[in-house]
Amino acid sequence: MKFCSACGQGVELKIPPGDHLPRHVCTQCGEIHYFNPKVIAGCIPEWEDGRILMCKRNIEPRLGKWTFPAGFLELNETSGQGAAREAKEESQAEVEITGLLSVINVPYVSQIYVVHRARLLRPEFGPTNESAEVRLMREDEIPWDEIAFPTIFHSLKFFFADRAQGIQGFHELDLTKRLLRPE
């Protein structure tokens, strides 16, 4: 940020009175501009035969890598609504959100993932601007070496581990190191 979004004049970095961090403060109107982490809402849509819906990314970053539907939460949305919207946008799929699976902090990119379990309502889906390919996959078909992000990798592992135990657990995780291939 170089200019004030309220008045168009220049901003400077300084710590406002009573604050503890430098903020972008307008030199003209005094407005303080804050930047905060973003929420990524996602879901793992499961079809009735146990396969889950995966998307091959058609956009950067991680073009060509695999993910389940997930994207930035919009204003005035719940994380479940955002996750269902992303499923529609990225895979043309209609889903019903059934519960929360994982909350994963990714402080090095100032993101927090909120990932839901979901039911794929109909076996209808297909490629979109964001996804070059959309497929239902059995657990043994998941391309573990070609997963787009560690948050996606770990959420999938949580999902399948829970399912193997017949439970619907909730999982929290902080990813503090930038690793593309999780250990």
Add this chain to the structure above:
Amino acid sequence: MKFCSACGQGVELKIPPGDHLPRHVCTQCGEIHYFNPKVIAGCIPEWEDGRILMCKRNIEPRLGKWTFPAGFLELNETSGQGAAREAKEESQAEVEITGLLSVINVPYVSQIYVVHRARLLRPEFGPTNESAEVRLMREDEIPWDEIAFPTIFHSLKFFFADRAQGIQGFHELDLTKRLLRPE
């Protein structure tokens, strides 16, 4: 937003190609500006005798009402780190985050609360700019009619209900109606 924070020229609301919502787009440099929900990180600090740390708000909104420590997550923080920082800022208390208690969507204000359980490390705390009064309270001392926000009310209810059962559950909730006195 009236002006582009990158170049200082005017912005207009329009739907960018491939997007589905109107965004603030710069008429000069073309930059697209996004606004997203904010994360509120909080914790319920418990002292070893079972009392929890509550703060009487010294600032608007809800001046004079009671809350546990909670505030906007900052860039490059995990929700646990943010919750511990807020505890320090609002109550002078040192806490250890012990787990996630609740995730509460509040779409009508574009917020998502991420509330943790915490252990108060020492019985040392006190008033701050943000809190006129800070007190350890037993469950039967909680001023249920004077709680600052529904998210705080519900998280406290989850906390005490779990404790009565001897469990540490995880709770998700979507608050879709603006109610100051939850039913």
